[in-house]
Amino acid sequence: MTAGVVVVLNAGSSSLKFSLYEGDAVLLSGQVDGIGVRPGVTARDGAGTKLTAPDLAAGPPGTPAEALLALLPWLREHLGGRPLLALGHRVVHGGPNHDRPCLVTAALLDDLAALSPLAPLHQPHNLSPIHAAMERTPGLPQVACFDTAFHRTIPEVAQVYALPFEMAARGIRRYGFHGLSYEYIASVLPEVAPGLATGRVVVAHLGNGASLCALQGGRSVATTMGFSALDGLPMGTRCGEIDPAVVLHLMREDGLDIAGVEALLYRRSGLLGLSGVSSDFRDLLASEDPRARFAIKVFVYRVARGIGSLAAALGGLDGIVFTAGIGENAASIRAAICEACSWLGVELDAVANAATGPVISRAGSRAAAYVIPTDENLMIARHTRALLADTAE
Numbered sequence: 001m002t003a004g005v006v007v008v009l010n011a012g013s014s015s016l017k018f019s020l021y022e023g024d025a026v027l028l029s030g031q032v033d034g035i036g037v038r039p040g041v042t043a044r045d046g047a048g049t050k051l052t053a054p055d056l057a058a059g060p061p062g063t064p065a066e067a068l069l070a071l072l073p074w075l076r077e078h079l080g081g082r083p084l085l086a087l088g089h090r091v092v093h094g095g096p097n098h099d100r101p102c103l104v105t106a107a108l109l110d111d112l113a114a115l116s117p118l119a120p121l122h123q124p125h126n127l128s129p130i131h132a133a134m135e136r137t138p139g140l141p142q143v144a145c146f147d148t149a150f151h152r153t154i155p156e157v158a159q160v161y162a163l164p165f166e167m168a169a170r171g172i173r174r175y176g177f178h179g180l181s182y183e184y185i186a187s188v189l190p191e192v193a194p195g196l197a198t199g200r201v202v203v204a205h206l207g208n209g210a211s212l213c214a215l216q217g218g219r220s221v222a223t224t225m226g227f228s229a230l231d232g233l234p235m236g237t238r239c240g241e242i243d244p245a246v247v248l249h250l251m252r253e254d255g256l257d258i259a260g261v262e263a264l265l266y267r268r269s270g271l272l273g274l275s276g277v278s279s280d281f282r283d284l285l286a287s288e289d290p291r292a293r294f295a296i297k298v299f300v301y302r303v304a305r306g307i308g309s310l311a312a313a314l315g316g317l318d319g320i321v322f323t324a325g326i327g328e329n330a331a332s333i334r335a336a337i338c339e340a341c342s343w344l345g346v347e348l349d350a351v352a353n354a355a356t357g358p359v360i361s362r363a364g365s366r367a368a369a370y371v372i373p374t375d376e377n378l379m380i381a382r383h384t385r386a387l388l389a390d391t392a393e
């Protein structure tokens, strides 16, 4: 294996998350928040000890790209004499053509920039630090890892919408997201859940963003997110699946414009919209407010219903895997979902569930249930290293 460090980057509109990997080990991780407003950096070493982060007050970065350029010298100081091998980036959209990570070139960036209209809230922010690093350190390899790539194995019947046929060729189709998380889970199944690795599995990525993925033998065959990361399950502030006629109605009746619709569906809906309390699951679980309880009920109902739908796509179910913030930590929610999936043969082991598994179903349960922590950054670090090794051959 090539010795050296890979920097994994995940850029949003106002934040830049970074982790330094040597092999599978995290040397350092942290984030810049409040970019464009009042940026601040927090960082910890691999053991979780807080580090003195660089002070960006002198020249506060206005974009994630500027934040990366401001951070790079500090990150280099923390390499401990090891070479910096590459930057590995999380990029939300790889479009219909990219079914795996790619080494960044100017042509690739043009290709990815053309996908920005498909993910206007994420893609431009993901790409701007790549551009900046390319200009500042042209010799440093960069790898783009896509949230959509893992879902390119989904059969065409499950990728199209029943719109005029030519729409799919224009890119209006189901892409699916959280692919790096699902790929990580698929990669560890042979070790953690050997009985499921070749079987029919629904992975429930339940975090601030939430989706389900149907795995058949470790490959994605169906998923709840679609053209955008708005579809499928209700999320922290996103509505998930709704009748598109609701949007038409609101535009007609309330005069909502594009920005108004976007704000409603992306930021004022989901658990926040239903509860009126919070988008954060911990707040909802701690709340006595009947609407917070109702929001949780809706969430559980929709997840269980989604699992049933994906079990239908799989032609049966051998197991469910829970992951991400809610899936990994909220035992009561896992219990409620498993209860609602008992008709699929899921029998929960309450003691194992309270102890966070990894197996949380009873011995002899027709469909197994597991809790497996996800690790999208590790997936990016591995892909980046593997691609470098491939290109060096």
Ligand code: ADP
Residues within 6 Å of the ligand: 206, 207, 208, 209, 236, 279, 280, 281, 282, 283, 285, 324, 325, 326, 329, 330
């Ligand atoms: P993101 O999509 O931002 O990566 P995460 O996977 O970190 O999100 O998940 C965040 C969600 O997980 C939040 O709704 C948070 O409340 C929830 N969560 C985290 N820890 C717990 C916990 N112990 N119990 C219940 N929910 C939790």
